[in-house]
Amino acid sequence: MKLRYFSHSSFQITTDAGQIILIDPFLDDNPTSPVSSADVSADFIILTHAHGDHVGDAFKIAARTDPLFICVNELANYCAHKGFRAHNMHIGGGHDFPFGRVKFTIAHHGSMTPDNTYGGEPAGVVLTIDGKSLYHTGDTGLFYDMKLIGEMTPLDYMLLPIGDNFTMGIRDAVKAVELAAPGLAIPIHYNTFPVIRADPEEFKRQVEAIGKKAVVMGYGEERAL
Numbered sequence: 001m002k003l004r005y006f007s008h009s010s011f012q013i014t015t016d017a018g019q020i021i022l023i024d025p026f027l028d029d030n031p032t033s034p035v036s037s038a039d040v041s042a043d044f045i046i047l048t049h050a051h052g053d054h055v056g057d058a059f060k061i062a063a064r065t066d067p068l069f070i071c072v073n074e075l076a077n078y079c080a081h082k083g084f085r086a087h088n089m090h091i092g093g094g095h096d097f098p099f100g101r102v103k104f105t106i107a108h109h110g111s112m113t114p115d116n117t118y119g120g121e122p123a124g125v126v127l128t129i130d131g132k133s134l135y136h137t138g139d140t141g142l143f144y145d146m147k148l149i150g151e152m153t154p155l156d157y158m159l160l161p162i163g164d165n166f167t168m169g170i171r172d173a174v175k176a177v178e179l180a181a182p183g184l185a186i187p188i189h190y191n192t193f194p195v196i197r198a199d200p201e202e203f204k205r206q207v208e209a210i211g212k213k214a215v216v217m218g219y220g221e222e223r224a225l
């Protein structure tokens, strides 16, 4: 599969079979995104939670490309009420989709939609696609069960916030990498707004200091996983 980073928490996964999965597509109102919503399409959209910087342009993209939304129950219902196709899941549950397996994890955060609808519990997501496993933590503080998540699904990649204020900062994110023990850590949710300013190279240095690997993806960069 290929992983493309749009900045903030937004990614595009292209599977070996050519399916396109978007995670938290926040593009048009995201000052750091190199692409706009009109530039992307999706077969599937995974939302970690209902905040505006994660739901982002999902509905705009969906209106054009008719993807299947994959979210926790309450947020999936919200998508369905807007007229979109949705697969309802919940934390701790996994399901096999045509592209691979999706399992939702806990995340310590909130999840109200921009129009003040309850979006259910915020979540992280563990994906198993084309033989590789990837954990997108969503927005969260540090929690010790990240160790358990890494034990139940040995992780090739971990995408995790470092921007502080709303989520883990660098120090807690480095501890998260130690606990979940991924093959490669990729920092997210930083430098989009002044309040989440953080140096991803400092995160990388600290991850390497504990004997783990990290890579800072550029905005718009795509990597083969």
Ligand code: NI
Pocket (backbone or CB within 6 Å): 049, 051, 054, 109, 110, 139, 166
């Ligand atoms: Ni959030």
Ligand code: MN
Pocket (backbone or CB within 6 Å): 051, 053, 054, 139, 166, 189
């Ligand atoms: Mn956020």
